[in-house]
Amino acid sequence: MREIESLPDLDAVLADGRPLRGLRLQDLDLGGHEAQLLARGDVEGMVVLGGRMTDELATHLRAQGALVFPTDPHAPVNPYRASLYQPHELYEGLTTRGYEATPDALAYHWSRDAVRAHDAFITLLRAVHDDSITDALDEFLGDAPVVGVMGGHAIERGTPAYAAAARLGNVLAEAGLTVVTGGGPGAMEAANLGAFAPDHGALEDAVDRLSHVPSFRPAIEPWAEVALALHDELIHTPVAEARVRSVGIPTWFYGHEPPNVFCNGIAKYFSNAIREDGLLARCTAGLVVLEGAAGTVQEVFQSATRLYYAADDDVLPVVVLVGAQHWATRIPVWPALEALAAERAMEGRIHLVDTVEEAAALVIGT
Template identity: 80%
Template sequence: MQEIESLPDLDRVLRDGRPLRGLRLQDLDLTGHEVELMARADVEGMVVLGGRMTDELATHLRASGALVFPTDPHAPVNPYRASLYQPHELYEGLAAGGYEATPDALAYHWSRDGALQHDAFVTLLRAVHDDSISDALGEVLGDARVVGVMGGHTMSRGTPAYAAAARLGHTLAERGLVVLTGGGPGAMEAANLGAFSPTERALDDALERIARVPGFRPSIDAWAGVALELHDELLRTPVADARVRSVGIPTWFYGHEPPNVFCNGIAKYFSNAVREDGLLARCTAGLVVLEGAAGTVQEVFQAATRLYYAAPEAALPVVVLVGRTHWTDTIPVWPALQALGRGRAMAGSLHLVDTVEEAAALVTSNVSEGS
């Protein structure tokens, strides 16, 4: 089995005269290859996931033993896509029709409508979409050292807490780490913005400009509009290298949370369970948890479960909670973590600190010791 995700890859296979049996063609426009493919009969077991082709080619492929999976022409997103989203894709049409006209908003409504109607085809397409996104995310991250930054969506732009989270993201990215967040507003956006900013000067300017629209309520349009302008300017800022620094993993499960745009790629999922598991599994360099509520608490204990059941000889990533009062008194997660870690290897990986500077030092020193 070989995945073919680009037309150049398909051209090479056709040029080499290799059998097409067992290939997986994902989201390709095959209209320019119709003559070549119509002449081939060695396609038994080939799987064609979405893309474009004529009815004649689809009929030929099916008659020759291939499986051709259709898409839903009414779906606002492509279930078979082979790459992560970019911000302007999800917010296309924002300026003309407002947020409710964007693919991001339409995808949420499409997903919810399908669930309410018990539409098996929509359920299938959502699952295929999420698997495609996981595959694309794995290709983007590769073997990079990834640190997760979690926190609540209510943190406002222009506040000291937002600036601190942004500087945390920038520090981690400057140390060669990829900053991975839940991809939403608040603390998640701040960390992504910091990582996405190529210089401290660029970050200082970004923090000042973005504070003009503190939150996504009451207007997602204004919140996203100023961010998209800033995103494009940051992309034009000269950088020493073009490596991936910032990735967001949001979900349409939380329809009230729009995705933030300060990412090299956005892995947006329909299934929050798949999204959460994939997010935490990729935080191999550690996890920093800023102040948050129910969603953040869920992520903390999912991470703790991985540490609790890890093999005794495994090298464990650090989990750093920032905000001693918040995690001890306001939401007493820290005492529960201490109880879980008592007598286990995970105890040495759990940390409670007061500042993002302490958190960054713990993560980077742990990465240096492990490299």
């Protein structure tokens, strides 16, 4: 089996004369290759995932033993896409029709409507979409060292906590790490922004400009519009174009949280469980946990489970909680982590600190 995700790859396969049996064609416009494919009978076991083709070609492929997967014509996103999202894709139509008409909002409602209707076909398409996003994320990140930054969505722009999270993202990215977050607003946006900014001066200016629209509540439109304008300035800097520095991994499960835009790529999932597991599994260079509530606590213990059951000879990433009073007293996660870590390999890999500077030093120093 071989995945074909681009037309040049398809051209190469057709040119070398090999059988097409077992190929996976993902999200391709086959219009320019129709005559060649209609002339081929060696397509048994080929799987065509989405894309565009005529009814004649689809009928021919099926008659020769290929599987042609349909889509839902009402789907606001492409279930078979072969690449991560970019911010303007998810926010298309924001300035003219408002957030509720964007693909991001429509995808959430499409998913919720299918759940209420117990629609098995849409459930299947959501699963295919999420698997496609996982594949695209693997290719996008490659072997880059990844550090996760977790934290609450409620932290507003213009606050000291937001500025601190942005500094953290910038320091980590400058150290050569790819910063990955849950892709939402608040601390997640700040860390992605810090990683995305080309230098400290640009970051300070960005934090100041964003502070004029502190929150996505009560209206998402002004919050997103100022961010998209800033994104478009930063994306064309040499630093942003040099390598992947910032990735968001949000989910439509949290329909009330719009995605932040300060990312080289956005891996948005329908399934929060798949998203959480994949996000944490990729944090091979460490995990920094800023102050947060229920969602952040879930991520802490999901990460702790991986550390707890690790073998003695496993190379374990560090997990650093920032905010001693918050994590030891207000939401007493730290005592539970200490109890779990006692006399296990994870004992020396968990830390509680008070500043993002301390957290960055621990991650970069390992």
